Amino acid sequence: MEAEQVVRDFIAAWNRSDFDAAYAMMADDIIWHNIPMEPAVGIDACKALMANFPPTEAIDFETHHIMANGNIVMTERTDRFLIAGRWRNIRLMGIFEVNPDGKIGKWRDYFDLLEFQREFA
Amino acid sequence: MEAEQVVRDFIAAWNRSDFDAAYAMMADDIIWHNIPMEPAVGIDACKALMANFPPTEAIDFETHHIMANGNIVMTERTDRFLIAGRWRNIRLMGIFEVNPDGKIGKWRDYFDLLEFQREFA
Numbered sequence: 001m002e003a004e005q006v007v008r009d010f011i012a013a014w015n016r017s018d019f020d021a022a023y024a025m026m027a028d029d030i031i032w033h034n035i036p037m038e039p040a041v042g043i044d045a046c047k048a049l050m051a052n053f054p055p056t057e058a059i060d061f062e063t064h065h066i067m068a069n070g071n072i073v074m075t076e077r078t079d080r081f082l083i084a085g086r087w088r089n090i091r092l093m094g095i096f097e098v099n100p101d102g103k104i105g106k107w108r109d110y111f112d113l114l115e116f117q118r119e120f121a
Numbered sequence: 122m123e124a125e126q127v128v129r130d131f132i133a134a135w136n137r138s139d140f141d142a143a144y145a146m147m148a149d150d151i152i153w154h155n156i157p158m159e160p161a162v163g164i165d166a167c168k169a170l171m172a173n174f175p176p177t178e179a180i181d182f183e184t185h186h187i188m189a190n191g192n193i194v195m196t197e198r199t200d201r202f203l204i205a206g207r208w209r210n211i212r213l214m215g216i217f218e219v220n221p222d223g224k225i226g227k228w229r230d231y232f233d234l235l236e237f238q239r240e241f242a
Contacts (some may be wrong), residue, residue: 027204036233065216067190074188074195076216076229091156093214093231095186095197099197106126108197110214 003098004068008077010104012059022045027103036113038085054120058082071098083118088119124219125189128196131217131225132182144168148224157234175241179203198203200230202241209240 006025023043026032032046033039040049060080063119066072073096081088092111099105127146134142144164147153151165154160161170181201188195196216201210213232220226 016158022149036236065193065195066190067193069186069188072186072188074186074197074214075157076195093195093216093233094213109195110212111233112231113155113233113235 002068003073003096004066004103006098007066007068007073007096008039008063008106011063011075011077016059017056018057019050019065025102025104026107027099027101027105030104031106033106033108035108035110036116054083056081056083060087069071071100072096073098083120090116090119122191122193124194124217125187127219127223127225128187128189128194128217129184132184132196132198132217135180135182138180140171146223146225147228148161148220148222148226152226154227156228156229156231157237162238175204177202177204178206181208192221193217204241211237211240 006111008068010022010025013025026043028043029045029106030046031039031041040046062076062078062080064078065076075094077092077094079090079092094107094109096104097106131143131146134146147164148165148166149220151164151167152160154163161167183201184196186197196215198213198215200211200213211232213230215228216228217225218227
């Protein structure tokens with residue numbers, strides 16, 4: 001599958017709040033790096049990171065731009081999380097590296113930590 | 122000229138500290154938005170923004186990834202600024218929209234404001 005389609009499917013899984021599907025698309029040794037934070041290394045660390053996240057009632061990753069070159073996919077997005085009845089919106093750009101087996105091997109999102117903290121307060 | 126080459130040339134101008142060349146590549150009505158800050162609208166606002174920037178002894182925008190789709194160009198970079206004898210490094214992703222005349226019409230960089238403030242302190 002084309003790398004861009006892998007990432008589109010990955011984002012679609014998040015937007016269904018289908019975390020099992022999202023985890024199934026991650027490589028076991030994925031490095032997920034929210035750049036202002038420490039990277040999560042490995043699928044178990046990613047699940048632990050999500051376990052620390054407040055419960056979401058809905059998720060909507062809005063993709064403004066997406067493009068690919070080989071196995072690298074870049075996005076500009078607004079990631080929206082419905083938490084405690086209010087949408088929290090994070091403006092960001094993200095880059096993904098898709099492995100030959102179609103799994104996401106690296107995921108780096110660039111955003112402002114203060115915006116994240118403000119929205120999730 | 123291809124949009125990706127325009128952005129490569131733009132980054133090269135910064136890396137020569139050739140600000141006149143960089144300004145010449147910006148559209149008069151450019152919107153330059155360092156996402157955690159207010160956008161600079163128009164070339165004069167961009168020059169005013171730079172005038173508030175501390176004097177740089179050298180600049181090195183390291184491009185980790187760059188790709189284009191039509192007139193949209195996306196980058197993952199580490200922008201380095203030599204100021205008062207010390208390199209200040211900002212991890213970021215940036216997106217550019219190149220106008221039909223080859224000028225940069227929009228430029229948005231996504232980074233962590235705390236990292237920026239820490240590095241420039």
